[in-house]
Amino acid sequence: MTGSSPVPSANFIRDIITEDIKADKNSGRVHTRFPPEPNGYLHIGHAKSICLNFGIAADYNGRCNLRFDDTNPTKEEAKYVESIIEDVRWLGFDWGGREYYASDYFDLLYGYAVQLIKKGKAYVCDLGAVEIRDHRGTLTEPGRESPYRNRPVEENLGLFDRMRAGEFEDGSRTLRAKIDMASGNINMRDPVIYRIQKAAHHRTADKWCIYPMYDFAHCISDSIEGITHSICTMEFEDHRPLYDWFLDELEIFHPRQIEFARLNLSYTVLSKRKLLQLVEGGYVAGWDDPRMPTISGLRRLGYTPESIRNFCERIGVAKRTSLVDVALFEYCIREDLNKRSPRVMVVLRPLKVVIINYPEGRTEELDAVNNPEDRDMGTRKVPFSKVLYIEKDDFREDPPKKFYRLTPGREVRLRYAYYIKCVDVIKDEETGEVTELHCTYDHETKGGDSPDGRKVKATLHWVSAADAIGCEVRLYEHLFLKPNPDDPKDEADFKEHINPNSLETLASCMAEPSLAIASPGSRFQFERQGYFCVDTVDTSQKRLVFNRTATLRDTWARIEKAARGTK
């Protein structure tokens, strides 16, 4: 693992593990696993689980396996396992070659099923899906036993063998555990453990036409791998009695399942189903759209693995349902990027400035520091000349209160350059829009300090027009307008809360020339604006594209907003 991580905070799972070690369970061994189903892309919620499982293994001198829970061939694909591997690795974790698949255990699983049948604890049921549902009962009424429940062991064995041989149609029969149709826990009402699916599997191809269900496969896979602590999310709490039942009946190594609350993040959604709808409905450009909370989307947006790990550490681990403020996540990436990203000047919405007393045709190379937080990052040269661009937002003809930036007659500093004063405002005759500013500069203030000690209130970023590099910048905002688009009490479809302004593309931005060699994926702080990352997909030799990872904290924007609120 690279980079620094904060000291892990206490949580109930660590408490349990510490106690288990104290009690000498598993001879003090700690072994976890991250068990994704390869049916979609990983997102920030998975990152929480990844950090938890790998983090615990690391801290207790244990191990963590990467295991693909691939028991449903109709939904799983090899492309997903590749992306999952890439993402977990990118996050900074290593599974030491222990890359396993539930499908690796299909033979063993089959054997365990036979064992259950022989023990009289499982039977082949001829009921169809609808009938099984009818027999299951409801939340408040017990179920009814299947008429096939008491088939003789030999008959079950024969039938199960024929199921595997492909003699029956999909859905015509299942293998069920014989537990208790009257249980208050619906998972214990003779759950299906094998179903017939004549579908090719991404790893075992056509070898099987029957596939084990999650409840059966998961606990046994954990057992086979010697997992000591099987950490999963709260919705599996109801499944724990079943998890324990299989292991007890089979009398094999018994890991301990522990459940924690999954992550919910404000202004986004974190369910594979909803994320899929966003992709398929064209609301975003793909799984790695920078607005997606997927690991690939966050990576493209410019988030670092360190910031994500840090975030996962800060949010903690508990059992209660919660909605984490996305501001915390943004704080984590700013904190990281503030320390390590080189600063650079880029004008997003250019306003032309002519320095009327600066010599025509002259260019100076001025020194600019790359990162005030880290002097070791050195300095660079930035060209200055008569015609410049500054940010439109940095000039106001009619300045509101507390506006420190450039206004007619006012003097401000151009970062690392000179003090300039606005002497004339040129407007479009038709629209009245300000198109150009005429300013004078003070030769004495080179570098940005005035020898006479006079102060200016603002420092602006700028770029020399003749030397500027045109580029495209994509400004992202939260994908949703509501903090909790997932709110179960909200009757509207979550897609109705999509933010129509989640992406703003600025096609004619002006960057300082040092950015000419910026490589895809590299991150910068555009001074006074935010953190930006060179887009890895759309950037080409001809086109430089930046994604805004996060804005800088913007006190002025807050003042303005507050003023608007008072009016």
Add this chain to the structure above:
RNA sequence: UGGGGCGUCGACAAGCGGCAAGUCAGGAGAUUUUGGAUCUCCCAUUCGGAGGUUCGAAUCCUCCCGCCCCAGCCA
């Protein structure tokens, strides 16, 4: 009317019978060639509610209230 789980600051979250950590957000000030960063201070006399046990309760007991999950041959 079943089963399981959870309720501590605006958001997360410690706390495990001895008198409410920390982080983010928010507010005030200092500092500043990024209205950034940094620094200082403020922000729960109270832990869903009501009783009870105890010298002492967020922590133990009882009842009540609220929220989440479960009726896939998904995971």
